[in-house]
Amino acid sequence: MSPISFLEIEGLRKSYGANEVLRGIDLSVEQHQVVCLIGASGCGKSTLLRCVNALETIDEGQIRLDGDVVSGEGTDVDRLRRDVGIVFQAFNLFPHMRVLDNITLGPRRIHRHSRAAAEAQALELLERVGLAAKAGAYPDQLSGGQQQRVAIVRALAMNPRVLLLDEITSALDPELVAEVLGIVRDLAAEGMTMLLATHEMSFAREVAHTVCFLHEGVILEQGPPERIFGAPTEPRTQAFLHRIVEAGRL
Amino acid sequence: MTAVEARPTARSTTGRSGHGLTVVAAVVTAATVLFVGITAVRLVQAAPRSGGWHWVLLAVAVLGALAALLLVLPVLSAVRYGRLARAAEAREDPVAVRRDRFRGRNAARLAIGLCVATVIATFFVVFLLANDHAVQSTFFAPDMVARSWWDVTKAFGKNVFIAVVAEVIVLAWGLLVALARLAPGPGGRPIAWLATVYIDAFRAVPAIIVIYLVGFGLPLAGVPVLSSMSPTWAAIFALVLTYGAYVAEVYRAGIESIHPSQMAAARSLGLSYPSTMRFVIVPQAVRRVIPPLLNDFIGLQKDTALVTVIGTVEAFTQAKTYASNFFNLSSVTVVAALFVLITIPQTRFVDGLLAREQRRLQAR
Ligand SMILES: Nc1ncnc2c1ncn2[C@@H]1O[C@H](COP(=O)(O)OP(=O)(O)O)[C@@H](O)[C@H]1O
Ligand SMILES: [Mg+2]
Numbered sequence: 001m002s003p004i005s006f007l008e009i010e011g012l013r014k015s016y017g018a019n020e021v022l023r024g025i026d027l028s029v030e031q032h033q034v035v036c037l038i039g040a041s042g043c044g045k046s047t048l049l050r051c052v053n054a055l056e057t058i059d060e061g062q063i064r065l066d067g068d069v070v071s072g073e074g075t076d077v078d079r080l081r082r083d084v085g086i087v088f089q090a091f092n093l094f095p096h097m098r099v100l101d102n103i104t105l106g107p108r109r110i111h112r113h114s115r116a117a118a119e120a121q122a123l124e125l126l127e128r129v130g131l132a133a134k135a136g137a138y139p140d141q142l143s144g145g146q147q148q149r150v151a152i153v154r155a156l157a158m159n160p161r162v163l164l165l166d167e168i169t170s171a172l173d174p175e176l177v178a179e180v181l182g183i184v185r186d187l188a189a190e191g192m193t194m195l196l197a198t199h200e201m202s203f204a205r206e207v208a209h210t211v212c213f214l215h216e217g218v219i220l221e222q223g224p225p226e227r228i229f230g231a232p233t234e235p236r237t238q239a240f241l242h243r244i245v246e247a248g249r250l
Numbered sequence: 251m252t253a254v255e256a257r258p259t260a261r262s263t264t265g266r267s268g269h270g271l272t273v274v275a276a277v278v279t280a281a282t283v284l285f286v287g288i289t290a291v292r293l294v295q296a297a298p299r300s301g302g303w304h305w306v307l308l309a310v311a312v313l314g315a316l317a318a319l320l321l322v323l324p325v326l327s328a329v330r331y332g333r334l335a336r337a338a339e340a341r342e343d344p345v346a347v348r349r350d351r352f353r354g355r356n357a358a359r360l361a362i363g364l365c366v367a368t369v370i371a372t373f374f375v376v377f378l379l380a381n382d383h384a385v386q387s388t389f390f391a392p393d394m395v396a397r398s399w400w401d402v403t404k405a406f407g408k409n410v411f412i413a414v415v416a417e418v419i420v421l422a423w424g425l426l427v428a429l430a431r432l433a434p435g436p437g438g439r440p441i442a443w444l445a446t447v448y449i450d451a452f453r454a455v456p457a458i459i460v461i462y463l464v465g466f467g468l469p470l471a472g473v474p475v476l477s478s479m480s481p482t483w484a485a486i487f488a489l490v491l492t493y494g495a496y497v498a499e500v501y502r503a504g505i506e507s508i509h510p511s512q513m514a515a516a517r518s519l520g521l522s523y524p525s526t527m528r529f530v531i532v533p534q535a536v537r538r539v540i541p542p543l544l545n546d547f548i549g550l551q552k553d554t555a556l557v558t559v560i561g562t563v564e565a566f567t568q569a570k571t572y573a574s575n576f577f578n579l580s581s582v583t584v585v586a587a588l589f590v591l592i593t594i595p596q597t598r599f600v601d602g603l604l605a606r607e608q609r610r611l612q613a614r
Contacts, residue, residue: 082520106520110520
């Protein structure tokens with residue numbers, strides 16, 4: 001028996017109707033580690049992340065968090081999601097709420113923090129991402145990069161133990177990507193446990209402890225970034241990385 | 251290189267001169283002015299020979315005839331542009347030719363459009379004058395209006411009361427039904443089913459029948475509390491039942507129009523389904539459904555006249571009393587005018603909201 005990892009995914013299968021999207025995923029994430037999922041569009045990265053915080057139900061397999069089984073019928077999903085934050089490609093901020101209210105909604109309604117305490121914490125987090133001045137703004141008054149930074153803060157305000165990031169820079173104009181990745185880099189340095197899907201290969205190479213190449217619902221190859229990017233053994237990983245290099249993304 | 255003399259061209263011209271259109275506009279305008287003039291004369295002839303009413307009709311006739319003369323202006327304008335276009339042709343300025351012809355055609359079109367509208371409006375006056383102006387005296391008899399308007403307007407206060415109270419209740423009840431219809435999970439399914447039955451039933455049954463059944467049926471049935479309702483409250487109850495079903499569907503459409511990613515974002519924070527509805531989904535949905543909601547409310551306000559069938563004394567009931575006592579419908583016309591008066595500002599307001607929404611969406 002291998003020692004227990006912090007987040008463990010074992011034999012995970014997931015279908016949408018007849019379309020089997022995840023076909024037996026085994027993956028573990030150690031505490032304070034960053035694991036990057038790479039792979040072609042449609043290979044199942046988002047689905048995998050959504051399964052981890054129970055936005056999708058799984059058909060087979062098991063997900064464990066800190067030794068606790070957090071998949072299957074009867075799981076307290078609201079409880080699980082307090083520990084597992086997620087940030088989406090399209091930000092998904094609440095458009096009718098100011099930035100500050102977006103961030104304090106969870107702490108106030110779930111952790112039952114007082115408004116004052118929640119707002120103080122939110123402002124502190126906003127300060128860290130350089131957006132304290134935007135606390136009173138509405139999401140549509142912010143640039144994409146600013147919205148995504150707010151979305152990260154919204155997830156962080158719940159004090160998650162794991163953060164899932166689903167291609168959080170894919171919807172951004174190129175010049176805004178750096179400001180968002182900078183924050184993720186800081187989080188990694190602080191020891192935040194993260195599982196992220198990304199197309200930013202150089203970023204994955206820089207921050208990841210482990211890179212997983214996902215292909216048609218299975219992890220074909222995983223290992224430290226130097227090996228996956230430097231000497232991939234799987235022909236399909238090689239082909240994928242080759243396409244990325246040709247597109248000028250690595 | 252020798253410079254080639256640059257001569258502007260206007261190849262993208264539509265070519266038509268617009269003479270024909272101007273001639274048509276002139277003929278149509280002449281006919282319209284004639285028609286209005288004849289009608290004005292008949293109007294004066296039809297007016298009673300004495301009293302203030304005579305002067306009013308005379309003034310209307312004279313003003314109408316004078317206004318009809320204004321119809322000549324766009325025709326003159328079309329003619330003028332035709333002349334300008336010919337002058338531009340003479341000095342070989344094709345861009346100016348095209349522009350002036352375009353303006354001439356537009357002036358001619360304006361003339362024709364104005365005439366069509368005027369003719370239709372004049373036909374209405376002709377209709378009023380028909381059968382020795384019997385139509386006018388049946389629907390618009392000044393003495394009947396004077397006699398009834400104050401009582402009818404007071405009774406209209408009852409319509410306003412019924413409408414406002416019913417709307418406030420419908421606002422909450424409709425939302426409750428919508429949320430019931432969308433209730434999730436195994437426990438929610440039977441509730442959703444029941445809500446669907448209610449909505450389907452009350453959207454199918456005409457409001458007047460619901461009012462009749464509630465107003466006469468409940469007292470007969472002798473149910474405690476419900477049976478002792480005054481006709482006014484019975485009317486409110488019936489309208490809430492009917493419009494609750496419509497408004498629930500409006501809310502549901504609004505809720506379903508919120509992108510699922512909003513639900514995912516809220517749930518992923520750990521918010522429960524009810525909290526997500528309350529803090530994230532419903533507030534956004536309500537903003538979206540305000541215009542269709544107000545449209546339903548305009549319908550509700552109009553349907554307050556239906557409560558006359560259970561003898562609630564409101565404006566229509568009051569007006570009918572006058573109408574049957576004097577064999578004249580002018581008091582009912584007063585009710586109609588009151589409804590027009592309260593509805594038009596609301597429809598304009600809704601149109602304004604929709605236009606603002608449209609601009610906002612286009613600004614994206
Ligand atoms: N809600 C859904 N219903 C049906 N099919 C889905 C749904 N979500 C994703 N899929 C399918 O699952 C596959 C994997 O999608 P996804 O996980 O979004 O891929 P990725 O994030 O790697 O681009 C795709 O073929 C997609 O069409
Ligand atoms: Mg994806």
